[in-house]
Amino acid sequence: MEFFKSLLMILLTSVLVNNYVLSRFLGICPFLGVSKKLNQAVGMGAAVIFVMCLATAATWPIQYFLLDKFELGYMRTIVFILVIAALVQLVEIILKRYFPALHASLGIYLPLITTNCAVLGVAINNINDGYNFVESMVNSLGVGLGFLLAMVLFAGVRSRLETARPPKAFEGLPITLISASIVALSFLGFAGIVDGIFG
Amino acid sequence: MTKMQNFLKGIIKENPVLVLVLGTCPTLAITTSVLNALGMGVAATVVLLCSNMAVSALRNVIPDKVRIPCYIVLIAGFVTIVEMIMHAFVPDLYESLGIFLSLIVVNCIILGRAEMYASKNKVLDSAIDALGMGIGFTLALFVMASIREAFGAGTWCGMEIPFAGDYSIMILTMAPGGFFVFGCLIALVNKITGKKHDKSNSGCAGCPSAKFCGKLVGENNTDEEEQK
Numbered sequence: 001m002e003f004f005k006s007l008l009m010i011l012l013t014s015v016l017v018n019n020y021v022l023s024r025f026l027g028i029c030p031f032l033g034v035s036k037k038l039n040q041a042v043g044m045g046a047a048v049i050f051v052m053c054l055a056t057a058a059t060w061p062i063q064y065f066l067l068d069k070f071e072l073g074y075m076r077t078i079v080f081i082l083v084i085a086a087l088v089q090l091v092e093i094i095l096k097r098y099f100p101a102l103h104a105s106l107g108i109y110l111p112l113i114t115t116n117c118a119v120l121g122v123a124i125n126n127i128n129d130g131y132n133f134v135e136s137m138v139n140s141l142g143v144g145l146g147f148l149l150a151m152v153l154f155a156g157v158r159s160r161l162e163t164a165r166p167p168k169a170f171e172g173l174p175i176t177l178i179s180a181s182i183v184a185l186s187f188l189g190f191a192g193i194v195d196g197i198f199g
Numbered sequence: 200m201t202k203m204q205n206f207l208k209g210i211i212k213e214n215p216v217l218v219l220v221l222g223t224c225p226t227l228a229i230t231t232s233v234l235n236a237l238g239m240g241v242a243a244t245v246v247l248l249c250s251n252m253a254v255s256a257l258r259n260v261i262p263d264k265v266r267i268p269c270y271i272v273l274i275a276g277f278v279t280i281v282e283m284i285m286h287a288f289v290p291d292l293y294e295s296l297g298i299f300l301s302l303i304v305v306n307c308i309i310l311g312r313a314e315m316y317a318s319k320n321k322v323l324d325s326a327i328d329a330l331g332m333g334i335g336f337t338l339a340l341f342v343m344a345s346i347r348e349a350f351g352a353g354t355w356c357g358m359e360i361p362f363a364g365d366y367s368i369m370i371l372t373m374a375p376g377g378f379f380v381f382g383c384l385i386a387l388v389n390k391i392t393g394k395k396h397d398k399s400n401s402g403c404a405g406c407p408s409a410k411f412c413g414k415l416v417g418e419n420n421t422d423e424e425e426q427k
Contacts, residue, residue, distance in 0.1 A: 023374045025228035029307065032223070074283060077301045078275040085271060115271075117224050117305045124298055169390035170382075173220060177382030185375040 007138045009194055010131075014142030016190040020118050021150040022180075023187060027118030031151060032176060034109075041155040045148030047109035049141065052122050054091065055084045056140040059123040060133055080123050088114045118147060154183055202327055209331025215308045216339035217388045222308045225299050226340060227377040233356045236344035238292040240337025242281050242300060247309050247336075248329040249277040254317040255325035261318075270313045271304070278303045308336060339384075346380055347371050 020026045027048070034044045059080050067073055092110045095103040113119060122143045126136040157179050166175040200208075215221045222243075229239045253273050254261075261269045282300050285293045293300065303309065312332055317325040349355050351371030353364030370376045 025224050025374070025377065026302075028223040028227060074279060077279050077282070077304055078272065081271055081275050081304050082268070085268060115305045115307065115310060117302045120305055121298055121302060124301055128298070167386075169386040171389075174382040174386035174389065177378050177385065181375040181378035181382065184378055185370075188373065188375065 005198065007135065009198055010135055010138050011142040011145075012194050012197070014139050015146040015149065016187070017192075017194055019146040019150055019187055019190075020121065020143050021147055022184040024121075026121040027116055027147060030113075030116060031147075031154065032173070032180070035151050035154045035158055038152065038155045038159070041151040042148070043105060044109045045144070045151045047106045047113060048116070048118065048147050049144030050106065051084075051088060051091075051110070051113045052119055052140040052144045053137060054087060055119050055123050056126055056136050058083055058087055060126060060136050063127050076124070076127070081120055084119055084123065085114045118143070150183070150187075154180065157183060202324070205324060206327050206331040209328065209333070209335040210338065211335070213332075214335045214339055214388075215332050216336055216343075217385055218392075220385070221311060222306045222336065223381070224302065225306065226343065227374075227381060229296065229299055230340055230344040230347050230377065230380075231351070231372045232295075232348050233341065233344045234292070235295055236340035237337065238285075238289070239296055239299065240333070240340045242285065242296070243303055243306060243308070243336055244330070244333025245281055246274065246277045246303050247312060247333045248326060249280075250274045250309055251312055251317040251325040251329035252322055253277075254313045255320060255322045258318050266318065267310075267314075270310060274309055274313070275304045308332060343380055343384060346384075347376060351376060 014020075018024060021028065021031045030044055030048070035041045062079060062083060063076065067076060067079065072079075088110055092103070092107060095107060095110075122140050126139055129139075131139055158176065161175060161179060164175070170178070209215065213219055216223075216226050225239055225243070229235045250270070250273055254270055257269075257273075278301065281303070282293075285296075285300065312329060316328050320328070345355060349360060349363060350368050352369075353360055353367040368376075371380065
Protein backbone atom coordinates (compact mmCIF):
# COMPACT_ATOMS: atom_id res chain seq x y z
CA MET A 1 0.00 0.00 0.00
CA GLU A 2 2.83 2.38 0.93
CA PHE A 3 4.39 1.55 -2.42
CA PHE A 4 1.32 2.53 -4.44
CA LYS A 5 0.85 5.64 -2.36
CA SER A 6 4.37 6.82 -3.14
CA LEU A 7 3.86 6.09 -6.84
CA LEU A 8 0.62 8.04 -6.87
CA MET A 9 2.37 10.92 -5.15
CA ILE A 10 5.09 10.95 -7.82
CA LEU A 11 2.46 10.86 -10.56
CA LEU A 12 0.36 13.70 -9.16
CA THR A 13 3.41 15.80 -8.37
CA SER A 14 4.75 15.56 -11.90
CA VAL A 15 1.36 16.20 -13.53
CA LEU A 16 0.18 19.13 -11.45
CA VAL A 17 2.77 20.63 -9.14
CA ASN A 18 5.98 20.29 -11.13
CA ASN A 19 4.37 20.57 -14.52
CA TYR A 20 7.33 20.52 -16.92
CA VAL A 21 5.99 23.14 -19.27
CA LEU A 22 4.34 25.57 -16.92
CA SER A 23 6.58 25.53 -13.91
CA ARG A 24 9.93 24.06 -14.96
CA PHE A 25 10.17 25.49 -18.48
CA LEU A 26 11.05 22.34 -20.36
CA GLY A 27 9.58 21.68 -23.79
CA ILE A 28 8.49 25.24 -24.46
CA CYS A 29 9.10 25.09 -28.23
CA PRO A 30 6.44 22.44 -29.00
CA PHE A 31 4.19 24.00 -26.37
CA LEU A 32 4.16 27.28 -28.28
CA GLY A 33 4.52 25.83 -31.75
CA VAL A 34 2.03 22.98 -31.89
CA SER A 35 -0.74 24.18 -29.58
CA LYS A 36 -2.68 26.07 -32.22
CA LYS A 37 -5.19 23.34 -32.92
CA LEU A 38 -6.65 20.91 -30.41
CA ASN A 39 -6.12 17.76 -32.50
CA GLN A 40 -2.48 18.66 -33.13
CA ALA A 41 -1.97 19.35 -29.44
CA VAL A 42 -3.42 15.96 -28.50
CA GLY A 43 -1.30 14.18 -31.11
CA MET A 44 1.86 15.87 -29.93
CA GLY A 45 1.02 15.16 -26.29
CA ALA A 46 0.40 11.48 -26.99
CA ALA A 47 3.65 11.19 -28.93
CA VAL A 48 5.55 12.86 -26.09
CA ILE A 49 4.10 10.47 -23.48
CA PHE A 50 5.07 7.52 -25.68
CA VAL A 51 8.62 8.72 -26.33
CA MET A 52 9.21 9.74 -22.70
CA CYS A 53 8.27 6.30 -21.39
CA LEU A 54 10.35 4.64 -24.08
CA ALA A 55 13.34 6.89 -23.43
CA THR A 56 13.19 6.23 -19.71
CA ALA A 57 12.87 2.49 -20.25
CA ALA A 58 16.06 2.66 -22.34
CA THR A 59 18.15 5.21 -20.46
CA TRP A 60 17.57 4.02 -16.89
CA PRO A 61 19.16 0.58 -17.45
CA ILE A 62 21.96 2.19 -19.45
CA GLN A 63 22.77 4.53 -16.56
CA TYR A 64 22.79 1.84 -13.88
CA PHE A 65 24.12 -1.19 -15.73
CA LEU A 66 26.54 0.49 -18.11
CA LEU A 67 27.60 3.98 -17.09
CA ASP A 68 27.71 3.42 -13.32
CA LYS A 69 29.28 0.01 -13.61
CA PHE A 70 32.17 1.23 -15.74
CA GLU A 71 32.35 4.66 -14.05
CA LEU A 72 31.42 6.55 -17.19
CA GLY A 73 28.98 8.95 -15.51
CA TYR A 74 30.41 11.93 -17.38
CA MET A 75 29.32 10.40 -20.70
CA ARG A 76 25.67 10.67 -19.69
CA THR A 77 24.66 13.62 -21.85
CA ILE A 78 26.22 12.22 -25.02
CA VAL A 79 24.93 8.69 -24.50
CA PHE A 80 21.40 9.76 -23.57
CA ILE A 81 20.87 12.11 -26.49
CA LEU A 82 22.20 9.54 -28.95
CA VAL A 83 20.10 6.74 -27.51
CA ILE A 84 16.97 8.89 -27.58
CA ALA A 85 17.60 10.07 -31.14
CA ALA A 86 18.29 6.55 -32.39
CA LEU A 87 15.28 5.18 -30.52
CA VAL A 88 12.91 7.73 -32.01
CA GLN A 89 14.14 6.96 -35.51
CA LEU A 90 13.79 3.23 -34.90
CA VAL A 91 10.28 3.60 -33.55
CA GLU A 92 9.31 5.69 -36.53
CA ILE A 93 10.56 3.05 -38.95
CA ILE A 94 8.79 0.25 -37.06
CA LEU A 95 5.53 2.18 -36.84
CA LYS A 96 5.66 3.00 -40.53
CA ARG A 97 6.19 -0.64 -41.48
CA TYR A 98 3.86 -2.46 -39.10
CA PHE A 99 1.35 0.05 -37.70
CA PRO A 100 0.60 2.48 -40.53
CA ALA A 101 -2.58 3.76 -38.85
CA LEU A 102 -0.71 4.73 -35.70
CA HIS A 103 2.08 6.19 -37.77
CA ALA A 104 -0.37 8.36 -39.64
CA SER A 105 -1.60 9.93 -36.41
CA LEU A 106 1.61 10.11 -34.35
CA GLY A 107 4.35 9.78 -36.96
CA ILE A 108 4.66 13.38 -37.98
CA TYR A 109 5.29 14.44 -34.39
CA LEU A 110 8.07 11.95 -33.73
CA PRO A 111 10.98 13.70 -35.50
CA LEU A 112 10.08 16.90 -33.67
CA ILE A 113 10.57 15.17 -30.38
CA THR A 114 14.13 13.99 -30.92
CA THR A 115 15.56 17.32 -29.91
CA ASN A 116 12.90 18.16 -27.36
CA CYS A 117 14.45 19.20 -24.09
CA ALA A 118 11.58 17.76 -22.04
CA VAL A 119 12.46 14.22 -23.13
CA LEU A 120 16.17 14.51 -22.38
CA GLY A 121 15.23 16.46 -19.25
CA VAL A 122 13.02 13.73 -17.85
CA ALA A 123 15.65 11.07 -18.54
CA ILE A 124 18.31 13.07 -16.70
CA ASN A 125 16.00 14.14 -13.87
CA ASN A 126 14.99 10.53 -13.17
CA ILE A 127 18.63 9.73 -12.54
CA ASN A 128 19.33 12.92 -10.56
CA ASP A 129 16.33 12.31 -8.30
CA GLY A 130 17.49 8.77 -7.62
CA TYR A 131 14.25 7.08 -8.65
CA ASN A 132 14.21 3.30 -9.08
CA PHE A 133 12.99 1.81 -12.34
CA VAL A 134 9.28 1.69 -11.52
CA GLU A 135 9.32 5.17 -10.03
CA SER A 136 11.15 6.48 -13.08
CA MET A 137 8.55 5.02 -15.41
CA VAL A 138 5.71 6.48 -13.35
CA ASN A 139 7.45 9.85 -13.23
CA SER A 140 7.91 9.84 -17.02
CA LEU A 141 4.27 8.95 -17.50
CA GLY A 142 3.26 11.77 -15.16
CA VAL A 143 5.47 14.30 -16.88
CA GLY A 144 4.05 13.24 -20.26
CA LEU A 145 0.48 13.51 -18.96
CA GLY A 146 1.29 16.93 -17.53
CA PHE A 147 2.60 18.00 -20.91
CA LEU A 148 -0.56 16.73 -22.61
CA LEU A 149 -2.72 18.54 -20.06
CA ALA A 150 -0.87 21.81 -20.55
CA MET A 151 -1.05 21.50 -24.34
CA VAL A 152 -4.77 20.77 -24.35
CA LEU A 153 -5.60 23.58 -21.93
CA PHE A 154 -3.48 26.00 -23.86
CA ALA A 155 -4.94 24.99 -27.22
CA GLY A 156 -8.30 26.03 -25.80
CA VAL A 157 -6.95 29.39 -24.67
CA ARG A 158 -5.29 29.97 -28.02
CA SER A 159 -8.40 29.32 -30.04
CA ARG A 160 -9.89 32.31 -28.22
CA LEU A 161 -6.82 34.40 -28.97
CA GLU A 162 -7.37 33.97 -32.70
CA THR A 163 -10.33 36.29 -32.58
CA ALA A 164 -8.98 38.68 -29.94
CA ARG A 165 -7.41 41.94 -31.02
CA PRO A 166 -4.44 42.86 -28.83
CA PRO A 167 -2.31 46.00 -29.40
CA LYS A 168 -0.31 45.75 -32.57
CA ALA A 169 3.08 45.13 -30.98
CA PHE A 170 1.60 42.29 -28.93
CA GLU A 171 0.14 40.39 -31.86
CA GLY A 172 1.37 36.86 -32.36
CA LEU A 173 3.96 35.50 -29.99
CA PRO A 174 3.92 38.17 -27.23
CA ILE A 175 0.22 37.80 -26.46
CA THR A 176 0.62 34.02 -26.60
CA LEU A 177 3.36 34.22 -23.99
CA ILE A 178 1.27 36.44 -21.77
CA SER A 179 -1.64 34.01 -21.93
CA ALA A 180 0.82 31.24 -21.10
CA SER A 181 1.80 33.31 -18.09
CA ILE A 182 -1.81 33.36 -16.89
CA VAL A 183 -2.19 29.61 -17.43
CA ALA A 184 1.03 29.11 -15.45
CA LEU A 185 -0.40 31.35 -12.73
CA SER A 186 -3.39 29.07 -12.40
CA PHE A 187 -1.06 26.09 -12.03
CA LEU A 188 0.61 27.81 -9.07
CA GLY A 189 -2.63 27.04 -7.26
CA PHE A 190 -1.71 23.36 -7.27
CA ALA A 191 1.34 23.92 -5.06
CA GLY A 192 0.90 21.87 -1.93
CA ILE A 193 -2.04 19.86 -3.25
CA VAL A 194 -0.13 16.58 -3.03
CA ASP A 195 0.83 17.16 0.60
CA GLY A 196 -2.76 18.18 1.22
CA ILE A 197 -4.15 14.93 -0.14
CA PHE A 198 -1.61 12.54 1.33
CA GLY A 199 -0.36 14.61 4.27
CA MET B 200 28.20 40.87 -45.97
CA THR B 201 31.30 42.14 -44.21
CA LYS B 202 32.70 40.46 -41.14
CA MET B 203 31.46 43.28 -38.92
CA GLN B 204 27.91 43.00 -40.25
CA ASN B 205 28.10 39.26 -39.82
CA PHE B 206 29.09 39.77 -36.18
CA LEU B 207 26.49 42.44 -35.46
CA LYS B 208 23.52 40.67 -37.01
CA GLY B 209 23.43 38.14 -34.19
CA ILE B 210 23.35 40.88 -31.58
CA ILE B 211 20.62 43.06 -33.02
CA LYS B 212 18.92 42.22 -36.29
CA GLU B 213 18.76 38.47 -35.82
CA ASN B 214 18.96 38.30 -32.05
CA PRO B 215 18.43 34.59 -31.38
CA VAL B 216 16.18 35.09 -28.37
CA LEU B 217 14.15 38.21 -29.01
CA VAL B 218 13.83 38.12 -32.81
CA LEU B 219 14.29 34.52 -33.91
CA VAL B 220 12.74 33.21 -30.66
CA LEU B 221 15.09 30.29 -30.19
CA GLY B 222 16.26 28.67 -27.00
CA THR B 223 13.17 29.72 -25.08
CA CYS B 224 13.53 27.08 -22.39
CA PRO B 225 16.77 28.31 -20.80
CA THR B 226 15.69 31.91 -21.43
CA LEU B 227 12.63 31.46 -19.26
CA ALA B 228 14.13 29.19 -16.67
CA ILE B 229 17.54 30.67 -15.97
CA THR B 230 16.72 34.38 -15.90
CA THR B 231 15.64 34.52 -12.27
CA SER B 232 19.05 35.93 -11.38
CA VAL B 233 21.58 37.96 -13.35
CA LEU B 234 24.55 35.81 -12.41
CA ASN B 235 22.83 32.64 -13.60
CA ALA B 236 21.91 34.33 -16.86
CA LEU B 237 25.48 35.42 -17.49
CA GLY B 238 26.81 31.96 -16.64
CA MET B 239 24.34 30.32 -18.99
CA GLY B 240 25.10 32.83 -21.74
CA VAL B 241 28.84 32.28 -21.51
CA ALA B 242 28.48 28.49 -21.41
CA ALA B 243 26.21 28.48 -24.46
CA THR B 244 28.51 30.89 -26.31
CA VAL B 245 31.53 28.67 -25.74
CA VAL B 246 29.65 25.60 -26.93
CA LEU B 247 28.30 27.49 -29.93
CA LEU B 248 31.74 28.78 -30.88
CA CYS B 249 33.37 25.35 -30.63
CA SER B 250 30.56 23.52 -32.41
CA ASN B 251 30.30 26.07 -35.21
CA MET B 252 34.04 25.90 -35.84
CA ALA B 253 34.10 22.11 -35.72
CA VAL B 254 31.07 21.72 -37.97
CA SER B 255 32.47 24.22 -40.41
CA ALA B 256 35.88 22.54 -40.47
CA LEU B 257 34.28 19.15 -41.05
CA ARG B 258 31.64 20.32 -43.51
CA ASN B 259 33.25 18.52 -46.45
CA VAL B 260 33.89 15.35 -44.45
CA ILE B 261 30.48 14.73 -42.89
CA PRO B 262 28.15 12.88 -45.30
CA ASP B 263 24.98 14.81 -45.94
CA LYS B 264 22.60 12.04 -44.89
CA VAL B 265 23.91 11.60 -41.37
CA ARG B 266 24.81 15.21 -40.71
CA ILE B 267 22.28 15.86 -37.94
CA PRO B 268 23.44 12.94 -35.74
CA CYS B 269 27.04 14.01 -36.37
CA TYR B 270 26.27 17.57 -35.27
CA ILE B 271 24.51 16.30 -32.17
CA VAL B 272 27.51 14.17 -31.19
CA LEU B 273 29.89 17.11 -31.70
CA ILE B 274 27.67 19.44 -29.69
CA ALA B 275 27.14 16.90 -26.91
CA GLY B 276 30.91 16.46 -26.68
CA PHE B 277 31.51 20.18 -26.24
CA VAL B 278 28.66 20.48 -23.74
CA THR B 279 30.21 17.72 -21.65
CA ILE B 280 33.57 19.51 -21.69
CA VAL B 281 31.98 22.80 -20.61
CA GLU B 282 29.99 20.99 -17.92
CA MET B 283 33.12 19.37 -16.48
CA ILE B 284 35.05 22.64 -16.52
CA MET B 285 32.22 24.47 -14.76
CA HIS B 286 31.83 21.68 -12.23
CA ALA B 287 35.52 22.00 -11.40
CA PHE B 288 35.94 25.78 -11.28
CA VAL B 289 32.51 27.33 -10.56
CA PRO B 290 30.65 24.65 -8.58
CA ASP B 291 28.02 27.11 -7.27
CA LEU B 292 27.01 28.18 -10.74
CA TYR B 293 27.06 24.55 -11.87
CA GLU B 294 24.62 23.68 -9.10
CA SER B 295 22.25 26.55 -9.80
CA LEU B 296 22.14 26.01 -13.57
CA GLY B 297 21.52 22.34 -12.90
CA ILE B 298 19.87 20.41 -15.68
CA PHE B 299 19.82 23.35 -18.07
CA LEU B 300 23.57 23.02 -18.52
CA SER B 301 23.19 19.54 -19.99
CA LEU B 302 20.23 20.72 -21.99
CA ILE B 303 22.43 23.07 -24.02
CA VAL B 304 22.72 19.98 -26.24
CA VAL B 305 19.15 20.35 -27.43
CA ASN B 306 19.17 24.15 -27.53
CA CYS B 307 17.98 24.95 -31.02
CA ILE B 308 20.24 27.99 -31.33
CA ILE B 309 23.27 25.75 -31.49
CA LEU B 310 21.91 23.05 -33.78
CA GLY B 311 20.22 25.74 -35.85
CA ARG B 312 23.45 27.68 -36.43
CA ALA B 313 25.30 24.48 -37.28
CA GLU B 314 22.69 23.58 -39.87
CA MET B 315 21.93 27.01 -41.28
CA TYR B 316 25.34 28.66 -41.20
CA ALA B 317 28.38 26.62 -40.22
CA SER B 318 27.67 23.78 -42.63
CA LYS B 319 27.90 26.18 -45.57
CA ASN B 320 30.59 28.68 -44.55
CA LYS B 321 34.29 28.94 -43.79
CA VAL B 322 35.71 28.40 -40.32
CA LEU B 323 36.47 32.06 -39.59
CA ASP B 324 33.05 33.27 -40.73
CA SER B 325 31.38 30.58 -38.66
CA ALA B 326 33.36 31.59 -35.60
CA ILE B 327 32.32 35.23 -36.06
CA ASP B 328 28.72 34.20 -36.55
CA ALA B 329 28.88 32.08 -33.39
CA LEU B 330 30.36 34.94 -31.36
CA GLY B 331 27.69 37.35 -32.54
CA MET B 332 24.87 34.92 -31.84
CA GLY B 333 26.36 33.95 -28.48
CA ILE B 334 26.73 37.54 -27.37
CA GLY B 335 23.20 38.30 -28.58
CA PHE B 336 21.91 35.36 -26.54
CA THR B 337 23.85 36.47 -23.47
CA LEU B 338 22.67 40.07 -23.79
CA ALA B 339 19.04 39.07 -24.10
CA LEU B 340 19.34 36.80 -21.06
CA PHE B 341 21.08 39.61 -19.17
CA VAL B 342 18.36 42.16 -19.91
CA MET B 343 15.58 39.78 -19.01
CA ALA B 344 17.30 38.62 -15.82
CA SER B 345 17.96 42.23 -14.79
CA ILE B 346 14.26 43.03 -15.06
CA ARG B 347 13.17 39.91 -13.24
CA GLU B 348 15.75 40.15 -10.47
CA ALA B 349 15.43 43.90 -9.90
CA PHE B 350 11.64 44.00 -9.76
CA GLY B 351 11.06 40.49 -8.48
CA ALA B 352 13.65 40.21 -5.73
CA GLY B 353 14.85 43.79 -5.28
CA THR B 354 18.46 42.84 -5.95
CA TRP B 355 20.83 43.00 -8.92
CA CYS B 356 23.71 40.56 -9.24
CA GLY B 357 22.98 39.75 -5.61
CA MET B 358 23.38 43.39 -4.47
CA GLU B 359 20.50 45.07 -2.67
CA ILE B 360 18.79 47.89 -4.54
CA PRO B 361 17.55 50.62 -2.21
CA PHE B 362 13.72 50.94 -2.07
CA ALA B 363 13.13 48.21 -4.68
CA GLY B 364 13.40 45.57 -1.97
CA ASP B 365 10.35 46.99 -0.18
CA TYR B 366 8.16 46.81 -3.24
CA SER B 367 9.38 43.60 -4.86
CA ILE B 368 6.91 41.71 -7.02
CA MET B 369 7.61 38.13 -6.00
CA ILE B 370 5.66 36.62 -8.88
CA LEU B 371 8.21 37.88 -11.41
CA THR B 372 10.80 35.43 -10.14
CA MET B 373 8.33 32.56 -10.46
CA ALA B 374 7.18 30.73 -13.56
CA PRO B 375 4.31 33.03 -14.66
CA GLY B 376 6.58 36.07 -14.37
CA GLY B 377 9.02 34.47 -16.78
CA PHE B 378 6.40 34.11 -19.50
CA PHE B 379 5.10 37.61 -18.81
CA VAL B 380 8.43 39.43 -18.97
CA PHE B 381 9.46 37.50 -22.07
CA GLY B 382 6.21 38.37 -23.82
CA CYS B 383 6.57 42.05 -22.95
CA LEU B 384 10.20 42.15 -24.12
CA ILE B 385 9.32 40.64 -27.49
CA ALA B 386 6.46 43.11 -27.84
CA LEU B 387 8.89 45.94 -27.04
CA VAL B 388 11.33 44.72 -29.69
CA ASN B 389 8.47 44.46 -32.19
CA LYS B 390 7.46 48.01 -31.35
CA ILE B 391 10.99 49.42 -31.70
CA THR B 392 11.89 47.59 -34.90
CA GLY B 393 8.40 48.20 -36.27
CA LYS B 394 8.44 44.65 -37.51
CA LYS B 395 5.13 43.61 -38.93
CA HIS B 396 3.55 40.70 -37.13
CA ASP B 397 4.87 37.66 -38.89
CA LYS B 398 2.90 34.50 -38.32
CA SER B 399 5.74 32.20 -39.28
CA ASN B 400 7.81 33.52 -36.42
CA SER B 401 6.00 31.88 -33.56
CA GLY B 402 7.37 28.85 -31.80
CA CYS B 403 8.57 25.80 -33.64
CA ALA B 404 7.86 27.22 -37.06
CA GLY B 405 10.23 30.11 -36.46
CA CYS B 406 12.99 27.78 -35.34
CA PRO B 407 15.50 27.28 -38.14
CA SER B 408 15.77 23.65 -37.15
CA ALA B 409 12.05 23.15 -37.79
CA LYS B 410 12.99 22.49 -41.37
CA PHE B 411 14.88 19.33 -40.60
CA CYS B 412 13.37 18.40 -37.29
CA GLY B 413 9.85 17.90 -38.56
CA LYS B 414 7.59 18.01 -41.54
CA LEU B 415 4.83 19.12 -39.26
CA VAL B 416 4.46 22.83 -39.87
CA GLY B 417 5.02 22.60 -43.58
CA GLU B 418 2.89 25.66 -44.17
CA ASN B 419 5.45 28.16 -42.94
CA ASN B 420 9.04 27.09 -42.97
CA THR B 421 11.12 30.23 -42.99
CA ASP B 422 14.14 30.08 -45.25
CA GLU B 423 17.07 32.33 -44.60
CA GLU B 424 17.25 32.92 -48.32
CA GLU B 425 13.73 34.28 -48.30
CA GLN B 426 14.50 36.77 -45.58
CA LYS B 427 17.47 38.24 -47.43
